[in-house]
Every structure is written in structure tokens, then in C-alpha cells.
Amino acid sequence: MSSTASVAKNLISKVKLNDGVEMPLFGLGVYLIKDNCEHLIHAALDKGYRLLDTAELYHNEAGVGDGLKKSGLAREDVFIVSKWFPSNEGAEGAKKALSTCLKNLKSDYVDLYLLHAPQGGKCAEAYRALLDCKKNKQIRSLGVSNFGVHHLEAMEKLGLEAPSVNQIELHPWQQKTDIVDYCRKKGIAVMGYSPLAKGNKVKDETVRKIAQKLNKTPGQVLIRWSVQHGFITIPKTSNESRLEENADVFNWTIPDEDMNILVMNT
Numbered sequence: 001m002s003s004t005a006s007v008a009k010n011l012i013s014k015v016k017l018n019d020g021v022e023m024p025l026f027g028l029g030v031y032l033i034k035d036n037c038e039h040l041i042h043a044a045l046d047k048g049y050r051l052l053d054t055a056e057l058y059h060n061e062a063g064v065g066d067g068l069k070k071s072g073l074a075r076e077d078v079f080i081v082s083k084w085f086p087s088n089e090g091a092e093g094a095k096k097a098l099s100t101c102l103k104n105l106k107s108d109y110v111d112l113y114l115l116h117a118p119q120g121g122k123c124a125e126a127y128r129a130l131l132d133c134k135k136n137k138q139i140r141s142l143g144v145s146n147f148g149v150h151h152l153e154a155m156e157k158l159g160l161e162a163p164s165v166n167q168i169e170l171h172p173w174q175q176k177t178d179i180v181d182y183c184r185k186k187g188i189a190v191m192g193y194s195p196l197a198k199g200n201k202v203k204d205e206t207v208r209k210i211a212q213k214l215n216k217t218p219g220q221v222l223i224r225w226s227v228q229h230g231f232i233t234i235p236k237t238s239n240e241s242r243l244e245e246n247a248d249v250f251n252w253t254i255p256d257e258d259m260n261i262l263v264m265n266t
């Protein structure tokens, strides 16, 4: 099976994953969002965001759950992603982490659960245990993060069902065409993280010039780059006014000539 890139047209545009689940292509990353998490999630949902990306590591799964409750939206209207670093506890560790995640989210299920990275030594055991949790409907889709081609090939050799998503760092300084092409060939949806290069590149001269020409902000140009590549993308902001700025990336395009310039050396 192969999946072509889907370019989001608005905040509710979705992509159909290899297990049939439909996932929004655009959302909010919540890394480093702490004290104001509940409030910010509520604000993002009010502005039309429908995908939220958290993790055990971020210590804000509970804030995400609280923000969703506060918004008054139905659980099924919002797509929640969380992740967990495989540990040497293997299957037991995975089940324990998921159960804590669901308690924090105050939900019976998480929409997408990711192995946060190919580490811990017992990834395959953890993955198999989580496939069972998917059967139990505690997880709608199962995926991975920070997996390279050789990690996915190793999974395939073990006869493991392909993940639905691979979440990897993607922006003009991290193009990763080998793993992107591999995932697309295998029908694994590509989800990019750090679309703003963690905020480090909004002052970059090349990006700034393109932004000026298009009458957009540098942040919008970087986010649009991910949208236009057909990546599921999750720009993070803890600044309420940027929630709108970052989501205003659907009714304009970066011309090909500028996309070609935005292939940057690290």
C-alpha cells in the first residue's frame, strides 16, 4: 500500500491512516506547555484546532484532558496523540504507561499512541502489547516516533504490523527524504515535529525574505512548508495570539521557486 501526501486545506482536513482511522493533518504540539496547559488547550480548541500532541515526557497529559473537558467539545471531536519511551519493562511497562496516560486524559482511549523513540531494548515486546491494547480499543491507532528506515525494516522482519504513523523532525534544515519516501512507500503517514525548528529559525534571513515577499510571518512560512509537503504538522506555541497566526496557513501557497530555496544546509 502506498499513501500520497495530503495537503491540509483547513484545520479539520484529515488523512486516512493505514488502519482506516481518520486523523487531522494540523494540530498543536504541547511540549513545554505547563501551568497554562488547560487554558491554552481550551483556547486552541475554541480557535478550531482538533489535533493535540502530548507525551508522558511533557507532564501535561492531564492538562490536555482538562482543556478538552473545559472546551465542552465531545471527546470524539478531538484527536489526541500521546507517546511513551519504551523501557526495559517491555510489555508491562507499555501497558502501565498507557493506563496512566488514559487516567491523565480522563478518557477511555487515546487516538494515536506512539513509541517515542526506538530505544529501551524491548521495543518489539512493547509494540506487541500495544497492538493488544488497540484490539481492546484503548488505542485507535498505533505509531512510532524517531524511527529510521532500518528500525522500520527491523520491525517488518519481525513480522510486526506496520505502524500507522512515524513522527519525525521535519523542517527546511531536516528534510529526511530517505525516511519520508520509505514511509510513503509503505503507507505509513508522515508526521513532522518541530516545524519551526524549535523557534530557532524564525530570524533566518532566507525565511525572512520569503515571508516579506509573501506578506506572511517567518513562522507562517515555516509551518506552510510542512503543510505543503503533505506532512501532518504540530507547531507548538504557548502564546495565545500565535495560535491564530500559526493556523493561518491554508489559503495561500509558497511558490515552487521558494520551496526549492527552502532546502537548507544544517
Ligand SMILES: NC(=O)c1ccc[n+]([C@@H]2O[C@H](COP(=O)([O-])OP(=O)(O)OC[C@H]3O[C@@H](n4cnc5c(N)ncnc54)[C@H](OP(=O)(O)O)[C@@H]3O)[C@@H](O)[C@H]2O)c1
Pocket (backbone or CB within 6 Å): 028, 029, 030, 031, 032, 053, 054, 116, 145, 146, 167, 168, 192, 193, 194, 195, 196, 197, 198, 199, 200, 202, 217, 218, 219, 220, 234, 235, 236, 237, 238, 239, 242, 245, 246
Ligand atoms: N516525537 C518527538 O521526539 C518530538 C520532539 C520534539 C517535538 N515534538 C512535538 O512537536 C511539537 C512542536 O515542536 P517543538 O515544540 O520542538 O518546536 P516548534 O513547534 O518547531 O517551535 C516552537 C517554538 O517556536 C516558537 N514559536 C511558535 N510560533 C511562532 C511564531 N509564529 N513565530 C515565532 N516563534 C514562534 C515557540 O515560542 P512560543 O511558545 O513563545 O510561541 C517555541 O519556542 C512539540 O510541542 C511536540 O508536541 C515531538
Ligand SMILES: *[C@@H]1O[C@H](CO)[C@@H](O)[C@H](O)[C@H]1NC(C)=O
Pocket (backbone or CB within 6 Å): 239, 240, 241, 242, 245
Ligand atoms: C506573543 O506573540 C506575539 C506575536 O503574535 C508577540 O508580539 C508577543 O511578543 C508574544 N508574546 C510573548 C510573551 O512572547
Ligand SMILES: *[C@@H]1O[C@H](CO)[C@@H](O)[C@H](O)[C@H]1NC(C)=O
Pocket (backbone or CB within 6 Å): 247, 248, 249, 251
Ligand atoms: C485566509 O484565511 C484567514 C483566516 O485563516 C483570513 O483571515 C483571510 O482573510 C483569508 N485570506 C483570503 C485571501 O481568503
